[in-house]
Amino acid sequence: xxxTVADLPAEHLGMSRRSFLIAASAAGGGLLLAATVPFARxxxxxxxxxxxxxxxxxxxxxxxxxxxxxxxxxxxxxxKTALPMIFAEEFDVAWKDVTIEMADYxxxxxxxxxxxxxxxxxxxxxxxxxxxxxxRQMMLSAAAARWxxxxxxxxxxxxxxxxxxxxxxxxxxxxxxxAAKLPVPDLDTVALKDESTFKIIGKSVVDPxxxxxxxxxxxxxxxxxxxxxxxxxxxxGPVFDAEVRTANVGxxxxxxxxxHVLVLKGAQRQLEGPPGQPGPGIDDxxxxxxxxxxxxxxxxQKARRKLxxxxxxxxxxxxxxxxxxxxxxxxxxxxxxxxxxxxGDPDGVLASAARVVRASYSYPFISHVPMEPQxxxxxxxxxxxxxxxxxxxxxxxRKGVAKALGIEPDDILIHMIRCGGGFGRRLANxxxxxxxxxxxxxxxxxxxxxxxxxxxxxxxxxxxxxxxLTAGLNAGHELVVWQNHFAGFARSExxxxxxxxxxxxxxxxxxxxxxxRTSRISCNVPVGPLRxxxxxxxxxxxxxxxxxxxxxxxxxxIEFQLELLANxxxxxxxxxxxxxxxxxxxxxxxxTVLKRVREISDWDSRHKLPAGTGxxxxxxxxxxxxxxxxxxxxxxxxxxxxxxxxxxxxxxxxQIVNPTNAENQVTGSIMDGISAALxxxxxxxxxxxxxxxxxxxxxxxxxxxPRMQIEFLKTDYPLTGLGEPAYPSALPAxxxxxxxxxxxxxxKLPISAxxxxx
Amino acid sequence: xxxxxxxxxxRHTVDAEGDTPLLWVLRDILDLTGTKYxxxxxxxxxxxxxxxGAAVRSCMLPLESVGDLRITTIEGVGAIDVGxxxxxxxxxxxxxxCGYCQGGQIMSATALLMHIxxxxxxxxxxxxxxxxxxxxxxxxxxxxIKHIGDSRAA
Numbered sequence: 079x080x081x082t083v084a085d086l087p088a089e090h091l092g093m094s095r096r097s098f099l100i101a102a103s104a105a106g107g108g109l110l111l112a113a114t115v116p117f118a119r120x121x122x123x124x125x126x127x128x129x130x131x132x133x134x135x136x137x138x139x140x141x142x143x144x145x146x147x148x149x150x151x152x153x154x155x156x157x158k159t160a161l162p163m164i165f166a167e168e169f170d171v172a173w174k175d176v177t178i179e180m181a182d183y184x185x186x187x188x189x190x191x192x193x194x195x196x197x198x199x200x201x202x203x204x205x206x207x208x209x210x211x212x213x214r215q216m217m218l219s220a221a222a223a224r225w226x227x228x229x230x231x232x233x234x235x236x237x238x239x240x241x242x243x244x245x246x247x248x249x250x251x252x253x254x255x256x257a258a259k260l261p262v263p264d265l266d267t268v269a270l271k272d273e274s275t276f277k278i279i280g281k282s283v284v285d286p287x288x289x290x291x292x293x294x295x296x297x298x299x300x301x302x303x304x305x306x307x308x309x310x311x312x313x314x315g316p317v318f319d320a321e322v323r324t325a326n327v328g329x330x331x332x333x334x335x336x337x338h339v340l341v342l343k344g345a346q347r348q349l350e351g352p353p354g355q356p357g358p359g360i361d362d363x364x365x366x367x368x369x370x371x372x373x374x375x376x377x378x379q380k381a382r383r384k385l386x387x388x389x390x391x392x393x394x395x396x397x398x399x400x401x402x403x404x405x406x407x408x409x410x411x412x413x414x415x416x417x418x419x420x421x422g423d424p425d426g427v428l429a430s431a432a433r434v435v436r437a438s439y440s441y442p443f444i445s446h447v448p449m450e451p452q453x454x455x456x457x458x459x460x461x462x463x464x465x466x467x468x469x470x471x472x473x474x475x476r477k478g479v480a481k482a483l484g485i486e487p488d489d490i491l492i493h494m495i496r497c498g499g500g501f502g503r504r505l506a507n508x509x510x511x512x513x514x515x516x517x518x519x520x521x522x523x524x525x526x527x528x529x530x531x532x533x534x535x536x537x538x539x540x541x542x543x544x545x546x547l548t549a550g551l552n553a554g555h556e557l558v559v560w561q562n563h564f565a566g567f568a569r570s571e572x573x574x575x576x577x578x579x580x581x582x583x584x585x586x587x588x589x590x591x592x593x594x595r596t597s598r599i600s601c602n603v604p605v606g607p608l609r610x611x612x613x614x615x616x617x618x619x620x621x622x623x624x625x626x627x628x629x630x631x632x633x634x635x636i637e638f639q640l641e642l643l644a645n646x647x648x649x650x651x652x653x654x655x656x657x658x659x660x661x662x663x664x665x666x667x668x669x670t671v672l673k674r675v676r677e678i679s680d681w682d683s684r685h686k687l688p689a690g691t692g693x694x695x696x697x698x699x700x701x702x703x704x705x706x707x708x709x710x711x712x713x714x715x716x717x718x719x720x721x722x723x724x725x726x727x728x729x730x731x732x733q734i735v736n737p738t739n740a741e742n743q744v745t746g747s748i749m750d751g752i753s754a755a756l757x758x759x760x761x762x763x764x765x766x767x768x769x770x771x772x773x774x775x776x777x778x779x780x781x782x783x784p785r786m787q788i789e790f791l792k793t794d795y796p797l798t799g800l801g802e803p804a805y806p807s808a809l810p811a812x813x814x815x816x817x818x819x820x821x822x823x824x825x826k827l828p829i830s831a832x833x834x835x836x
Numbered sequence: 837x838x839x840x841x842x843x844x845x846x847r848h849t850v851d852a853e854g855d856t857p858l859l860w861v862l863r864d865i866l867d868l869t870g871t872k873y874x875x876x877x878x879x880x881x882x883x884x885x886x887x888x889g890a891a892v893r894s895c896m897l898p899l900e901s902v903g904d905l906r907i908t909t910i911e912g913v914g915a916i917d918v919g920x921x922x923x924x925x926x927x928x929x930x931x932x933x934c935g936y937c938q939g940g941q942i943m944s945a946t947a948l949l950m951h952i953x954x955x956x957x958x959x960x961x962x963x964x965x966x967x968x969x970x971x972x973x974x975x976x977x978x979x980x981i982k983h984i985g986d987s988r989a990a
Binding site for chain 2: 153154155282284287288289291292293294295296297298300301303309334374375376377380447448449450451496497498499500501527529530738739742743745746747748749750753771772773777778779780781782783785786
């Protein structure tokens, strides 16, 4: 029998600001547990006042089987396995007895249930440990009461309580019924395991879904089928925010299998507000377009080929990448509009610098392109909607659907289905809103499935950006000035979220005379977070320019950065990119990963490499994790690049919950970074996205794959997630290796082979 | 219009237009959803199946062209010795991340290993370059294929 939240007393769950555990008898004699634990945020670190409240549900049946409800969406990052591992560890059961079920979205009663920002692990770590420990304590108490001994004389292992002096033992399953009647322990004082005794955490566990994945039996969002379901495609405008003027609705409706052709009007845009204000989230309301509903997806898609729409294209129909580039160059030639941070006297000291280094860097918009295109099944009936969605962010989706349909959030049930990749794309829920609106209009369940072309042309893109950088070195070859004029994209009078580098982004805080100034380029391109938001572009700019400066100073790039890191201008950590889970940049941690990658890559022997081959280095602090990488590449006469080897040293705190998955996340992040550097670019002409499919939006393929060595440094800091920290440093390490191999500096992404030709 | 095709050793008569790609017949009519849609134009390989033992992109194969071809999908490839070995090695090395492309990866790898017992890097490049993995599982995919090749040669 499945564990469901409906089996448990719901009142107060997720509503209290104190920890508590509810235990109840399960039908059939087992024990149901629900624990709610507010995450004790450290106010010195927290950048925002948000409370993190975590709830875990588990069930122990009389035969000892343990079912744990995984709270957060699985996009391939491993959270569905990692979070139950943490609970099972403290509960002290054998992992083979654990079954994981994916929770439905619980409207706040299970915390935020979103997967983003590498936060699933740090936000759940301590709450899940406490909940598991309390559950274990109940089993100890139940056994002790039955035997008439003190609980302190009993011990647990693999789901069994033992009393050593009498040789008695009882399995949890046999105790579950009586444990359900015991008072529950205080979660704030419950004893946790000594981390050195962990048996599950730190051992590689393969996600149980993967046995179904390799045999084709795992359900993804796109595979959901419900009775009476129809299929829909949705043609949105070629220019963002376009609306339908006229369409050949009658002709399309007469096509085989087509039951409905709906002309839908877009919702009011929700644009960025002032920095520091709560934003509108991702602007994922309905867009204008034509929905075609048919008895099969293929028939809907075939009908779409005959669709002719006259669009009201709006004021952005002439926007183009060429015009954006020209606007950026114009702005960067002028005095900057705004100032983010000034330290010292960057202009004055630059005037007296012994050596000045200048460079301009730019990167394009890029698209998330998860392998599973956006899709959703929605079934609207009598004012309520049931939704099956591959989403990273069901809470925002529920709000969006409620707004679009004019119904209450509590009338929306969202099943979170395994996602075929996320990368931040599924933090938006536009597909969920489309399916819900169409289902309501046709009065039947519907599956909306986007084509790859829809996916690439209607994303929330990682915004492009342009940086004019200036560095000043003193006579001692020390970096004393760092100036950056950044031109970036804005859809309102305010910058797109995450477009502008953070005021605390390294090397800010380490260079005495520092300036970050900004200017805005107006556009209407939808933007949103992509893996390691902000850092995924800024790290490439800053770590590439750092490499340029080190070479200009005639210094080893690793030595140069270690010297910089040795002299923070103020106290460590606090305020620099920190969150509720950990402090900001700690220079010693960054230095340690740099030193370690120097050792494992044999960096100091790089001068022995043959001509045309070189090593590059980069490091970055992102999403509370530290990663330093060395890449070794060859650049050929035709300008193509072969990566040979990659070494990475990673510090994400004191524990690696699931090592096999951790290695996958780091490998994947590095592959992703190289992929972005080599081929990913979204461009615009006449207000339209030029790229349409994988032939012109190119991803890294399984050829010329370098050998990789990844090392995790366990440090005595709170742990963090691994979906993101290794991505940012991959691009600059790769490009710095290209420089070392060829003498050509990559200052514009994606990399152009033509610019690297000998 | 009805067409009879053989999938995983079973014959199915399906009622669909002849230009319907095999992919959509498998997924939406036969409920064999392990074969995935990724691009619709033969660029990503998520829809890879075997036709008479060769890897083909089912998004590019119209129903009317299937004829007598023996189609094998990810749901059926485990019945082949090599296919089962590939599935087992994929799990043992924890190859998948999100898992969406992996059915296609396994079908391409199995076809490769059915024809070349111990493929080298260049042969793996040629056989696997058509299968995109957005999560970047490439190093483990490569390692899994080499492990199987080595174990067969030993």
